[in-house]
Amino acid sequence: MKRVVITGQGTINALGHDVATTLDAMRAGRSGIGPLEFRDVERLSIRVGAQVRDYRPEDHFNRQQLGLYDRFTQFAMIAARQALTSSGIAFDEELAREAGVVIGTAGGGLLTQDENYRAVYEAGKNRVHPLVVPRLMNNAAASHISMSWGLQGPCYSVATACASSNHAMGQAFQLVRSGASRVMLAGGAESMLCFGGIKAWEGLRVMSKDACRPFSADRNGMVQGEGAAVFVFEEYEHARARGAEILAEILGFSMSSDASDIVMPSRKGAAAAMSGALRDARLAPEDIGYINAHGTGTAANDRTECAAIMDVFGDNAGKLMISSTKSMHGHLIGGTGAVELLACIMALREGVIAPTVGYREADPDCPLDVVPNAAREARVNAVLSNAFAFGGLNAVLALGRS
Amino acid sequence: MTVSVRDRVLDIIAQQAVLEVSDIDPEMPLQDLGLDSLGLVEAVFALEEAFDIEIPFNANEPENSSFDISSVNAVIKAVETLVAARTA
Numbered sequence A: 001m002k003r004v005v006i007t008g009q010g011t012i013n014a015l016g017h018d019v020a021t022t023l024d025a026m027r028a029g030r031s032g033i034g035p036l037e038f039r040d041v042e043r044l045s046i047r048v049g050a051q052v053r054d055y056r057p058e059d060h061f062n063r064q065q066l067g068l069y070d071r072f073t074q075f076a077m078i079a080a081r082q083a084l085t086s087s088g089i090a091f092d093e094e095l096a097r098e099a100g101v102v103i104g105t106a107g108g109g110l111l112t113q114d115e116n117y118r119a120v121y122e123a124g125k126n127r128v129h130p131l132v133v134p135r136l137m138n139n140a141a142a143s144h145i146s147m148s149w150g151l152q153g154p155c156y157s158v159a160t161a162c163a164s165s166n167h168a169m170g171q172a173f174q175l176v177r178s179g180a181s182r183v184m185l186a187g188g189a190e191s192m193l194c195f196g197g198i199k200a201w202e203g204l205r206v207m208s209k210d211a212c213r214p215f216s217a218d219r220n221g222m223v224q225g226e227g228a229a230v231f232v233f234e235e236y237e238h239a240r241a242r243g244a245e246i247l248a249e250i251l252g253f254s255m256s257s258d259a260s261d262i263v264m265p266s267r268k269g270a271a272a273a274m275s276g277a278l279r280d281a282r283l284a285p286e287d288i289g290y291i292n293a294h295g296t297g298t299a300a301n302d303r304t305e306c307a308a309i310m311d312v313f314g315d316n317a318g319k320l321m322i323s324s325t326k327s328m329h330g331h332l333i334g335g336t337g338a339v340e341l342l343a344c345i346m347a348l349r350e351g352v353i354a355p356t357v358g359y360r361e362a363d364p365d366c367p368l369d370v371v372p373n374a375a376r377e378a379r380v381n382a383v384l385s386n387a388f389a390f391g392g393l394n395a396v397l398a399l400g401r402s
Numbered sequence B: 001m002t003v004s005v006r007d008r009v010l011d012i013i014a015q016q017a018v019l020e021v022s023d024i025d026p027e028m029p030l031q032d033l034g035l036d037s038l039g040l041v042e043a044v045f046a047l048e049e050a051f052d053i054e055i056p057f058n059a060n061e062p063e064n065s066s067f068d069i070s071s072v073n074a075v076i077k078a079v080e081t082l083v084a085a086r087t088a
Helices: A019-028 A063-068 A071-087 A093-098 A110-122 A132-136 A140-149 A161-177 A195-204 A236-241 A267-281 A299-319 A333-350 B005-017 B037-051 B072-087
Strands: A004-013 A100-104 A155-158 A183-190 A227-235 A248-257 A288-292 A321-323 A382-389 A393-400
Touching (some): A004 A019, A004 A236, A004 A333, A019 A333, A071 A110, A071 A140, A071 A183, A071 A333, A100 A140, A100 A161, A100 A333, A110 A132, A110 A195, A132 A140, A140 A155, A155 A161, A161 A183, A161 A248, A161 A333, A161 A382, A161 A393, A227 A333, A248 A267, A248 A333, A267 A299, A267 A382, A267 A393, A288 A299, A288 A333, A299 A382, A333 A382, A333 A393, B005 B037, B037 B072
Parallel strands (some): A100 A155, A288 A321
Antiparallel strands (some): A004 A248, A183 A227, A248 A393
């Protein structure tokens, strides 16, 4: 089995249009959540979200590309470009043949769907743009990354709702670890902040009308975000041979299915994924210093997640730091695990633990150190990143310091 | 013949709980009727559609919502209030 390291990272999300700005916001505990701005927002009861602001697509893409790229693809392309630049990797013919892309997304080109349904149903138009299908398909982002950099190895998208990008990154990790590929681009992208996207979520009645306050007793639901993060996963010897800067090592990955309820999370399923990741990484519970929680800010998730952490970590649960950065960048659904991996890498590399902001009141059902409101300096050697999706699908990554 | 708000609410709750109206004791808490969290959200939606009202219900903490769901009777009363407010 090969060792797998991360040698590049890129992002665009509500906290910033690149990694440095995003990490600055996390260090400062600054939230990107604010009033949503899009057509018909006044017909929604939920009007807050973590939108990518001051974004002009034409600064990044030409007209031909914009005809083909839904907003989620644009975000994925921007993040991929940054990740490749920061890794300094170059693809010769042989490497390009095996290098691949796995991108998690739940909604795919949901904005394209929303706009075109509006055109045919509301405006009564009988014609849509000829490229609607290649814009909206879930694999569009992965395919455009593959095409832009000529990566011809395994390339696909993963859709497991809120766990999509953790499943995507886990699979990319396994492809490199097994020797199937030496380099994979992996991450997630999501953009469903539009009238139809939020209207559907309103129906579930799990959305907050003001803020995302994970683990706080007065929390009242989740807040959606948008954006992408993409990483370069590279086989260790390959990275070392070319003198690449190693940001972190991926030590393990585990997936589990609750096999119980389509929306309610399960303590047992979450615990199985966390302990599976520890086993896969050959780590003991006491090796983990920080967990980037799924932490959606719903009562059901936060209580179940804390109980599962206590099941897995026992007496060590009290020594762990756990934070939910969704309180700042919102819940990016299929892209969330990727943006959250940035916080994990920051913890390992810089010894800075991103906080859970908006925290006001202790919840007896969440008696853990949730790093409330202010970032903290702490040296950690290994971390977990949790993702637990609707449908009962869990995916947990274990990372270590390079 | 007009059907009362009470009867329509009972009908909707019975349907969601897969029960006969005659099996419902209005003093019963909703969870005792076998309505889980998803069933509750669906019942709230059905009530909103039936009466053209907005029900302030948050599935995160159903017991702390301003919409009283402590019993079937409480729901009937809450819906009656919302319907009266809409027609006022």
